[in-house]
Amino acid sequence: MTRIVVVDNHGQFTHLEHRALRDLGVDTEIVDNDTPPERVDADGVVLSGGPDMDRIGRSADYLDLDVPVLGICLGMQLIAAELGGRVDSGDYGGYADVTVEIEDEDDPLVGSLAPETRVWASHADEVKDLPEGFVRTAKSDICGIEAMSDTDCDLYGVQWHPEVAHTEEGEAVFENFLAICDAAE
Template identity: 55%
Template sequence: MEVFVVNNYGQFNHLIHRSIREIVPAKIISNETPAEEIEADGLILGGGPSLGRAGECREYLTKLDVPILGICLGLQLMAETFGGRVEKGAVGGYAEVDVEVLEEDDILKGLPSKIRTWASHADQVVRLPQQFRVLARSQVCEIEAMRHETRPLYGVQWHPEVVHTEGGTRLLENFIELCRERR
C-alpha cells in the first residue's frame, strides 16, 4: 500500500506527505510525472500557486483509476477538469473558516456537522462540475468539499494536514481507508 502526493509547488505539500507517511508508506512525486508511470494505491493532488503550473494533474484525474484527493488547488483542478468553474475568491489568504458538512459521505465520515478549518480562498470553485455533488460549504464558499458520483474522486478547499483543521487527520485516514478498499 502506497500513496503518492503530487507536488504542485504549494507550501504545504511536504506537510501533506508527512501526515500521510505517518499512516501508510507515501512519497512526493513531481506533477510532471507521466500518468503511465504512476503505480500507487491512491493519489493526493496537493496545493499550489496556480492552475497554470499543474503539470500532468489533469491526466491523472482522467486516466488513473485510483482514489484521488484534491486539496485546495487539487480541488480546483478537479473541478476545472470536469467542467466546473474556478474564480478569484472574495477572501484571499489563509484563515480560519468554519465549514458545514452537508453530507458525511466516505471522505467526511465521522466528522461533526461543523468543523473549524484552515483554508485559502484566493481562488475557489464557483460552479460544480457535472457528476459531482457538494459535501460541505461555508459562509465564504458554497463548494468547500465535493466528490464524483461514481468515481473515487474527492476534493476539499481546506487543508486537512495542518493542526489548525479540526478532523483533518480523520479525513486523511478516511482517504487511506478508501485506497485500501479499492486495492
C-alpha cells in the first residue's frame, strides 16, 4: 500500500489533507515539520499549507527524499523558494473562490482538471518566478502561477487548497498525486 506523509506546517487545513488521503485508502499520517526526513518512511510527501515561511521547520529537507512531493499553498511557495524561484506578496491578498485555467492537459497532477476548475485559494503570498526545471501548469486572473510542476524530479505545487469543500475537483488532485507516487515506486 502506498504511504504518503503530510508534513504539518501549522496550516488550518492540514487535518483535511490527511483525511482526503485516508479517504482514498492511502496509508497516511501527519508528521510535525521538525521531524527529520530520515525518520519517515514514505512513498510520497505532501507539504501542507501554513501561516508563514518562518514556521516551516525542516520541510525543505523533504525535497531530498527522492519521492514525489506535492506542495499546497505555503508548501508550493517553500518548494519554489528553496529551489531558486521567487515568492512575494500577492496583489489580491486573502482567500477567494477562483477560476483556475489549466495550461498543460498532459500534466500528471492537474492536467485532468482542464480546461478550468473552481478552487479555494489564499493569495497573501504567491510564487512570482518559477525555479529552474519547473513549468507553470495553471494560472488565474489574480495569480500568474496557480500551479507548477517539475515532472523530471516529481515535484509539484498548487496555490489552492484541494482538501477543502469549496474546491471543485480537489479529490482528483489527490488521486493524481497518488498515481504519481504509485508510478514512482
